[in-house]
Amino acid sequence: MAWLNDEGQWIILMGFIISVGIFFLALLVNQSILVGQTTAEAVLDFPKSDIQDLRNEVWVIYSRYNNTPSEQDKVIRDIEVISLIKKNAVVNITPGMWRVHYFNGITNYTEVIYDANNTFFYFYY
Amino acid sequence: MVNTEGQLYTIEGIAASVLVMTTIYLVLSTTTILTPGETHVYDMQLEQLGNDILAVMDLNQTWVDNGYGYAKSPLQCYIEKDDGPGFGHRFLTLGKQTIGEENVAEINFIAIVTYRSGANINTYIFNSTRDYSRERAVKVTRWVNVNDNHSNSHLDNRNQTVLLEVLLWRG
Numbered sequence: 001m002a003w004l005n006d007e008g009q010w011i012i013l014m015g016f017i018i019s020v021g022i023f024f025l026a027l028l029v030n031q032s033i034l035v036g037q038t039t040a041e042a043v044l045d046f047p048k049s050d051i052q053d054l055r056n057e058v059w060v061i062y063s064r065y066n067n068t069p070s071e072q073d074k075v076i077r078d079i080e081v082i083s084l085i086k087k088n089a090v091v092n093i094t095p096g097m098w099r100v101h102y103f104n105g106i107t108n109y110t111e112v113i114y115d116a117n118n119t120f121f122y123f124y125y
Numbered sequence: 126m127v128n129t130e131g132q133l134y135t136i137e138g139i140a141a142s143v144l145v146m147t148t149i150y151l152v153l154s155t156t157t158i159l160t161p162g163e164t165h166v167y168d169m170q171l172e173q174l175g176n177d178i179l180a181v182m183d184l185n186q187t188w189v190d191n192g193y194g195y196a197k198s199p200l201q202c203y204i205e206k207d208d209g210p211g212f213g214h215r216f217l218t219l220g221k222q223t224i225g226e227e228n229v230a231e232i233n234f235i236a237i238v239t240y241r242s243g244a245n246i247n248t249y250i251f252n253s254t255r256d257y258s259r260e261r262a263v264k265v266t267r268w269v270n271v272n273d274n275h276s277n278s279h280l281d282n283r284n285q286t287v288l289l290e291v292l293l294w295r296g
Contacts, residue, residue: 004133019144019148022148023147023151026148026151026152027151030151030155037165040166040168044165044168044172049172049176049265049266053267054268056183056268057286060268060270063195064195064270064284071283074283074284074285075284075285078286079268079286081241081246082240082241082286082288085239086266086290087266
């Protein structure tokens with residue numbers, strides 16, 4: 001058995017404490033970089049632009065075809081069918097009440113854009 | 126010959142080497158993991174840029190009624206006239222407006238128009254800069270309402286809404 005020198009034990013102990021501290025700091029740095037990735041992925045997954053565009057298009061349909069219901073129905077059918085095939089999203093537009101429903105399996109969104117029978121709430125536009 | 130002296134020194138040496146290797150691994154991994162996190166942020170910015178361009182192109186340039194009861198947006202005019210090259214030129218011009226780097230950015234796209242004809246959904250390529258070969262791309266879309274009095278040979282002669290999809294990538 002080799003003879004052990006028992007001097008400098010405090011120095012060794014401090015060395016251990018500091019190394020453990022650096023180890024945990026490195027773990028924190030490692031995790032913090034992933035935060036930007038998950039945030040960007042969440043933003044990319046959420047169909048913000050799809051919903052904004054759909055609202056805008058419903059306003060366009062309302063302003064152009066409000067007096068011709070037969071044209072209205074055809075254009076709404078265009079949006080509903082193309083959404084289902086190209087965007088994997090169920091879209092339902094109810095004219096008159098102008099209720100918009102959007103569902104792509106994750107995000108579920110419903111809004112009454114303009115209720116023609118109850119215009120009281122829309123004076124501030 | 127093998128002797129039994131210095132066993133604790135040997136164990137201490139092995140423990141120290143494990144500690145050093147673990148530290149080196151941690152330090153190296155913290156620097157290399159920067160890259161995958163960044164690319165998603167660039168995708169997000171490119172998608173926002175594309176959506177903003179389409180929104181700008183879908184704004185009416187005038188309030189003057191040109192005989193349809195409403196003013197048309199440039200986007201609607203491009204699709205009604207089936208003017209793919211005109212659309213592509215305008216799209217790229219708007220996409221390369223970064224201050225100090227006008228018309229320098231390498232942005233490529235493929236634009237596709239999807240329309241309904243009876244019970245069928247059809248698609249045709251509106252305009253493109255070059256073929257897509259699996260670069261990191263994002264997709265932006267815009268609904269465009271088209272008047273029945275259009276000159277686009279692909280579409281039916283009726284008032285309708287078509288979907289414009291633009292696949293967008295840098296490089």
